[in-house]
Amino acid sequence: MNNKKTKWLAYTVLVGFTPIICRIFAWLVAKNNTVELLASSDFVALGLVLHISIINEIEHMSDFEQSWKTGQNGFSIAFITFYGVFFAMTLIGGDIVDVDKLKYCVIALAVVSLFISYSVFDRISKIPGST
Numbered sequence: 001m002n003n004k005k006t007k008w009l010a011y012t013v014l015v016g017f018t019p020i021i022c023r024i025f026a027w028l029v030a031k032n033n034t035v036e037l038l039a040s041s042d043f044v045a046l047g048l049v050l051h052i053s054i055i056n057e058i059e060h061m062s063d064f065e066q067s068w069k070t071g072q073n074g075f076s077i078a079f080i081t082f083y084g085v086f087f088a089m090t091l092i093g094g095d096i097v098d099v100d101k102l103k104y105c106v107i108a109l110a111v112v113s114l115f116i117s118y119s120v121f122d123r124i125s126k127i128p129g130s131t
Helices: 003-029 040-059 066-092 099-125
Strands: none
Touching (some): 003 040, 003 099, 040 066, 066 099
């Protein structure tokens, strides 16, 4: 694995997974199931971190296909919008929204975001001289 992918894994993925990891630790030590094992808001945070890092990384690349950069930024902005809507739904709560269905949708979207982010950083890492 080259330096660009290692930085992506350490700085982006691990930071994005921090709320999920913290919640798992809290769930392990909590009494009487007082802490939910997985929460939609943690996966929203992961997705936001992934897509904001894509935008940040692409904007700092000068010698790259402009159409590809524009497309990736557009996808990231669309995903950030979806995450914003999902986060608003988590704030609405269980009276109006089925929180379990919401959780599964956000987890699926976060997995898609992880694959998109990996593919972007994989392509960037193949550029000669990128570190």
